[in-house]
Amino acid sequence: MKRIYVINGPNLNRLGLREPDVYGHETLADLEKFIQMKGKLHSCEVHCFQSNSEGQIIDWIHEAGEKNASMIINPGAYTHYSYAIRDAIASVSVPVMEVHISNVHARESFRHHSVTAAVAKGQIVGLGFKGYELALLALLEGETE
Numbered sequence: 001m002k003r004i005y006v007i008n009g010p011n012l013n014r015l016g017l018r019e020p021d022v023y024g025h026e027t028l029a030d031l032e033k034f035i036q037m038k039g040k041l042h043s044c045e046v047h048c049f050q051s052n053s054e055g056q057i058i059d060w061i062h063e064a065g066e067k068n069a070s071m072i073i074n075p076g077a078y079t080h081y082s083y084a085i086r087d088a089i090a091s092v093s094v095p096v097m098e099v100h101i102s103n104v105h106a107r108e109s110f111r112h113h114s115v116t117a118a119v120a121k122g123q124i125v126g127l128g129f130k131g132y133e134l135a136l137l138a139l140l141e142g143e144t145e
Helices: 028-041 054-066 076-080 083-090 130-142
Strands: 002-008 044-050 070-074 096-100 122-125
Touching (some): 002 028, 002 054, 002 130, 028 130, 054 083, 070 130, 096 130
Parallel strands (some): 002 070
16 A cells, blocks of 8 residues: 655644634644545555654654655745755655645745755645645656656
8 A cells, every 4th residue: 555644844733723814724633634535535545744843854754765655745934945854855765745735936935935846746836735635646646657
């Protein structure tokens, strides 16, 4: 069975409370339930993680590589400046999709650049939770290429 790690970065534990006009009213628990259900529909095992700590996120990236688990990652604010997370992604040989709930390109200019996108298979922005589902499908379809 295909294994996928879903890694969410800083402040995503505040979904439903933090800027609901940007991120919506659904919670991290709602997101995790949603993506795990989508995984079951496609016969894959989805493991969800969230941390506000850069080091913990890096450890999960390494673990995903060791367990041959593809990744969906929303690095949160780390997207824009964490070369450590970028290098961790580059160090593993599993496919990674970067996802952002909001359209980062329609927001503040500092959010327009991603240091992690260059080492990801693709980037999906602005589609809310649906972006995670599309990332899951892209990773699963990549298995047949």
